[in-house]
Amino acid sequence: MNTEKNTPEAAPLDHSSVEWVAAALDSQHPADTADELENLSLAEQLEYIREMDVEDAAESITEMERHERSVLMTTLSPSFAAAILEVMSPDDAADILEDLSEEVRSRIFKKLDREDAEEISDLLQFDPDSAGGVMNTEILALDQDMNAQQAITLIRDRVEESEIPYYAYIVDEFRHLKGVLSLRDLLLSPGRTILKELLHEQNLIYVSFDVDKEEVARLISRYNFFALPVVDHEQRLLGMVTVDDVIDIIQEEASEDMQSMVGAGADETVDSPWTYSLGKRLPWLVLNVLNSAMSAFVVHLFEGTIAQMAILAALMPIVANQAGNTGQQSLAVMIRQLAMERFNRKKSWVAVAREAKIGVANGAIVGTLVFAGLFAWSHNAALAGVMAVSLGLDMFIGAVAGASIPLILKEIGRDPAQASSIFLTTLTDSLGFFTFLGLAALFLF
Amino acid sequence: MNTEKNTPEAAPLDHSSVEWVAAALDSQHPADTADELENLSLAEQLEYIREMDVEDAAESITEMERHERSVLMTTLSPSFAAAILEVMSPDDAADILEDLSEEVRSRIFKKLDREDAEEISDLLQFDPDSAGGVMNTEILALDQDMNAQQAITLIRDRVEESEIPYYAYIVDEFRHLKGVLSLRDLLLSPGRTILKELLHEQNLIYVSFDVDKEEVARLISRYNFFALPVVDHEQRLLGMVTVDDVIDIIQEEASEDMQSMVGAGADETVDSPWTYSLGKRLPWLVLNVLNSAMSAFVVHLFEGTIAQMAILAALMPIVANQAGNTGQQSLAVMIRQLAMERFNRKKSWVAVAREAKIGVANGAIVGTLVFAGLFAWSHNAALAGVMAVSLGLDMFIGAVAGASIPLILKEIGRDPAQASSIFLTTLTDSLGFFTFLGLAALFLF
Numbered sequence: 001m002n003t004e005k006n007t008p009e010a011a012p013l014d015h016s017s018v019e020w021v022a023a024a025l026d027s028q029h030p031a032d033t034a035d036e037l038e039n040l041s042l043a044e045q046l047e048y049i050r051e052m053d054v055e056d057a058a059e060s061i062t063e064m065e066r067h068e069r070s071v072l073m074t075t076l077s078p079s080f081a082a083a084i085l086e087v088m089s090p091d092d093a094a095d096i097l098e099d100l101s102e103e104v105r106s107r108i109f110k111k112l113d114r115e116d117a118e119e120i121s122d123l124l125q126f127d128p129d130s131a132g133g134v135m136n137t138e139i140l141a142l143d144q145d146m147n148a149q150q151a152i153t154l155i156r157d158r159v160e161e162s163e164i165p166y167y168a169y170i171v172d173e174f175r176h177l178k179g180v181l182s183l184r185d186l187l188l189s190p191g192r193t194i195l196k197e198l199l200h201e202q203n204l205i206y207v208s209f210d211v212d213k214e215e216v217a218r219l220i221s222r223y224n225f226f227a228l229p230v231v232d233h234e235q236r237l238l239g240m241v242t243v244d245d246v247i248d249i250i251q252e253e254a255s256e257d258m259q260s261m262v263g264a265g266a267d268e269t270v271d272s273p274w275t276y277s278l279g280k281r282l283p284w285l286v287l288n289v290l291n292s293a294m295s296a297f298v299v300h301l302f303e304g305t306i307a308q309m310a311i312l313a314a315l316m317p318i319v320a321n322q323a324g325n326t327g328q329q330s331l332a333v334m335i336r337q338l339a340m341e342r343f344n345r346k347k348s349w350v351a352v353a354r355e356a357k358i359g360v361a362n363g364a365i366v367g368t369l370v371f372a373g374l375f376a377w378s379h380n381a382a383l384a385g386v387m388a389v390s391l392g393l394d395m396f397i398g399a400v401a402g403a404s405i406p407l408i409l410k411e412i413g414r415d416p417a418q419a420s421s422i423f424l425t426t427l428t429d430s431l432g433f434f435t436f437l438g439l440a441a442l443f444l445f
Numbered sequence: 446m447n448t449e450k451n452t453p454e455a456a457p458l459d460h461s462s463v464e465w466v467a468a469a470l471d472s473q474h475p476a477d478t479a480d481e482l483e484n485l486s487l488a489e490q491l492e493y494i495r496e497m498d499v500e501d502a503a504e505s506i507t508e509m510e511r512h513e514r515s516v517l518m519t520t521l522s523p524s525f526a527a528a529i530l531e532v533m534s535p536d537d538a539a540d541i542l543e544d545l546s547e548e549v550r551s552r553i554f555k556k557l558d559r560e561d562a563e564e565i566s567d568l569l570q571f572d573p574d575s576a577g578g579v580m581n582t583e584i585l586a587l588d589q590d591m592n593a594q595q596a597i598t599l600i601r602d603r604v605e606e607s608e609i610p611y612y613a614y615i616v617d618e619f620r621h622l623k624g625v626l627s628l629r630d631l632l633l634s635p636g637r638t639i640l641k642e643l644l645h646e647q648n649l650i651y652v653s654f655d656v657d658k659e660e661v662a663r664l665i666s667r668y669n670f671f672a673l674p675v676v677d678h679e680q681r682l683l684g685m686v687t688v689d690d691v692i693d694i695i696q697e698e699a700s701e702d703m704q705s706m707v708g709a710g711a712d713e714t715v716d717s718p719w720t721y722s723l724g725k726r727l728p729w730l731v732l733n734v735l736n737s738a739m740s741a742f743v744v745h746l747f748e749g750t751i752a753q754m755a756i757l758a759a760l761m762p763i764v765a766n767q768a769g770n771t772g773q774q775s776l777a778v779m780i781r782q783l784a785m786e787r788f789n790r791k792k793s794w795v796a797v798a799r800e801a802k803i804g805v806a807n808g809a810i811v812g813t814l815v816f817a818g819l820f821a822w823s824h825n826a827a828l829a830g831v832m833a834v835s836l837g838l839d840m841f842i843g844a845v846a847g848a849s850i851p852l853i854l855k856e857i858g859r860d861p862a863q864a865s866s867i868f869l870t871t872l873t874d875s876l877g878f879f880t881f882l883g884l885a886a887l888f889l890f
Contacts, residue, residue: 254699303755310748313758
């Protein structure tokens with residue numbers, strides 16, 4: 001036999017190892033095929049898919065970007081789409097169907113064989129943002145009265161048809177979850193040991209199907225699990241969430257936070273249709289104009305002051321911009337905190353106090369620098385003083401607001417990131433203009 | 446035996462399942478002990494640690510937040526610190542030592558036993574942001590001339606002393622990586638099969654120790670691996686990066702991107718000392734003042750115009766703010782794109798074109814709305830026209846700049862996120878003020 005072509009030595013050693021990795025990948029890896037598909041026109045995609053065998057097509061479509069995938073699935077004939085969905089794992093099939101229009105979905109459903117249709121339709125009942133919505137249902141459940149040798153034999157038999165089971169879930173005759181055993185536990189046990197006995201002193205950790213998927217991700221990441229079982233309200237085993245799903249959840253959450261903070265669509269990518277992005281962003285930009293109109297109104301109140309001393313118009317954006325930036329720093333740190341750790345109200349408000357302290361210090365230091373610079377340039381101590389005080393004050397307000405806004409949004413049950421940057425700059429702009437122009441009106445004339 | 450206390454039925458079923466999960470966790474789980482430790486004073490931490498057995502202490506310290514952990518390790522006596530590090534996996538020990546001052550580190554090194562010291566010191570040679578810096582070295586390497594039965598026996602023997610091996614790495618007599626086998630592969634093979642023969646037709650995927658850790662994370666996440674082997678430049682097996690490390694890398698990267706975008710420290714958390722955060726943020730805030738001074742200078746050039754028509758001072762922040770927000774939306778989407786996918790120059794510039802298109806559409810729509818609103822309020826078509834045109838134009842510029850800045854930073858070898866929001870708003874402020882006041886000076890007088 002020839003193993004040479006697949007061993008490292010077969011590849012040139014002199015170029016960058018990252019490139020080598022790409023070269024070494026089987027070109028048929030579904031993730032790579034999905035990339036190729038995305039670069040083709042729809043007509044070419046259809047032709048490509050029809051030439052593939054149905055398993056390969058299913059795996060590649062699973063890896064495609066959501067929008068592209070939906071367009072492709074909608075274009076396929078319902079019976080061909082159904083054939084593809086039938087060879088997928090039911091949770092992947094449900095994810096794909098979820099994105100399709102109701103009409104297309106029901107057309108495809110009619111072509112699915114009955115058992116698959118039922119399984120997928122059960123999965124579609126779960127909230128897609130819950131543990132039930134992201135779980136895999138192809139799991140290995142072993143009866144607690146089996147012995148270790150029987151379990152290993154069963155795994156050997158089943159392993160060819162499904163994924164490698166890292167964990168086997170141990171259930172009673174009503175499928176109530178009783179424990180979790182790893183392959184390691186099974187390999188280490190004497191063959192005659194009854195599984196039930198191996199569960200002794202085990203901390204069984206699982207989640208209910210209705211737990212938020214981000215909470216599931218936090219648990220798996222915190223405890224370094226490879227998978228977490230999902231149960232119904234009677235503790236019956238439904239499925240499991242695996243660590244590779246968790247990676248996707250974490251990546252999605254990071255995109256959601258970063259993008260929705262500034263009012264872009266939470267699920268936008270550079271592959272989304274541009275009109276989709278437009279629709280997501282426009283409402284927030286319109287809100288932002290209305291908010292800016294508020295701060296413009298503040299300036300409008302001081303038009304008389306500005307007409308007398310137009311330099312104020314030049315300086316006031318510095319105050320607003322600087323406070324906005326200070327606040328965004330606090331905002332970013334708080335949003336990440338909320339994303340990574342379970343919400344802890346006390347700890348969060350302690351964090352606000354910490355941001356306030358940083359805001360005071362930054363405000364004092366930058367205020368002093370600006371006083372020195374502006375005084376050197378204008379020789380106007382009163383002007384420099386008004387600028388420095390309003391700048392320092394607004395930076396402090398920015399820090400407190402930036403840290404508080406995500407918490408307030410969270411407390412009222414909203415996404416802590418959503419448009420938070422827009423709310424923040426509305427506040428820092430308005431208050432910045434008001435303090436600066438107000439102090440100027442009081443002390444400079 | 447009593448299995449009751451560990452089965453689900455032992456817990457009340459009526460309260461929220463998320464809370465139940467917390468209650469079910471063994472209170473001795475290292476991640477939880479680490480949390481408890483972080484809530485204690487340093488003196489209390491020392492007392493707590495001394496009461497724990499050294500393995501538990503090591504596991505809990507590994508899970509602690511970096512700053513807290515460094516303070517604690519610095520306070521422990523060097524010989525106690527060394528005893529704790531010796532029972533850790535060498536890569537965890539290296540991570541901890543990396544954060545300590547050189548002086549403390551060398552004091553602890555003197556107390557480490559020679560073999561551990563060498564292993565840890567080898568690991569410290571690797572760039573902490575590379576595959577070598579995050580890999581685990583406790584791996585299962587099997588000789589390619591072994592047969593499957595021997596391999597399984599060896600795994601059974603070794604499994605008690607180390608982590609469960611999901612993959613066994615197959616090497617030749619010089620430790621050159623020849624292939625990877627999963628437990629599944631081994632369990633499925635006839636006992637007498639020589640491992641070398643199982644590697645037939647395998648796509649061996651690995652990375653060199655100097656590959657960036659974020660690239661490793663992307664590979665593992667893209668191909669849904671549980672671990673990826675790390676080799677030296679002669680393809681000799683060094684270690685592996687596992688999926689739980691990848692989760693940490695992805696979380697860190699998301700925090701870095703979001704925080705460094707606005708000039709906060711990439712590795713800041715709400716647990717960092719506040720002076721640390723201050724030091725990270727202040728330089729960018731000072732840069733931001735200097736940048737704002739630039740846009741202030743633009744306004745300063747038009748002071749005559751503003752003195753004649755102070756309403757301009759009220760309207761110009763709307764232009765700047767709106768363009769800044771539009772640009773930040775593009776910025777966020779691009780930074781996430783760069784974080785999640787391997788860099789593809791062509792695709793990235795196509796994405797800039799996409800953002801430009803969205804910018805034009807948003808600019809046209811918001812510009813039209815603002816024209817209507819401002820005309821209704823001021824009955825001044827020229828003013829409303831100048832406002833609408835400069836707003837639309839600056840929003841377009843913001844979108845293009847927001848999408849391009851991360852790419853430009855990337856092309857010149859910088860972090861695509863670093864202070865990108867600051868660069869962006871400098872541009873949108875200056876250009877916004879310039880177009881608006883310039884057009885006003887031309888058309889309104």
